[in-house]
Amino acid sequence: MTSALPCELPDPAFTLIHIDPALIVANKPCRLLSVPGRGADKQDCLITRIQTAYPDALIVHRLDFDTSGLLVLARGKAMHRCLSMLFQSRQVGKRYVAVVAGRLAPAAGEVSLPLIVDWPNRPLHKVDLAAGKPALTAYRVLAYDAARDCTRVELSPHTGRTHQLRVHMQALGHPILGDTLYADAATRAQAGRLLLHAELLAFAHPQSGAPLRFCCAAPF
Secondary structure, eight states: OOOOOOOOSSOTTOEEEEEOSSEEEEEEOTTOBSSOOSSGGGOOBHHHHHHTTOTTEEEOSOOOTTOEEEEEEEESHHHHHHHHHHHHTTOSEEEEEEEEESOOOSSEEEEEOOEEEOGGGTTOEEEOTTTOBOOEEEEEEEEEETTTTEEEEEEEESSOOTTHHHHHHHHTTOOBTTOTTTSOHHHHTTOSSOOEEEEEEEEEOTTTOOEEEEEOOOOO
């Protein structure tokens, strides 16, 4: 079950992919917060914009400020509990597309490196084999661009740690292009934005149990 709707809000920066009495699925653009941050200059965000038309909307999960793609919002507290449990129990299929530096090999594999916040350098996170929380990412190479020496890759996180995909790709020696936090200067300069996009979400509808699958192609 999927539904595509035009954006009903006076904001061309994002689109609403699906709306029903239980949930909303939105396509968040790059460089928009999912929820308010600290400080008066960080109050503009996706949830606040959507609540202007749908006051019952509640955030279920987040995407980084620099990451674009699909986000699920619950309508009301009961649906928020149901959807949050689906995410916490890992019953939600998630897939991202990224472009990383260099030639990623082998063509498919997994990264299982525990992550922890890098307290002296917040908001950065880092691999910590002793104290980090378990984090698992599966990847599959989609294409290699020899002229630019970069790889288009599909990423499927099995856990939801902060900056997980960004840190795991960096740990492999293939940081994501345009990553202002984890890439070197040359890799950052290869793109005008972070080339990371949440392209797919799949889960059971919290009311009917019907399978839902939402896709939104990467804008890069």
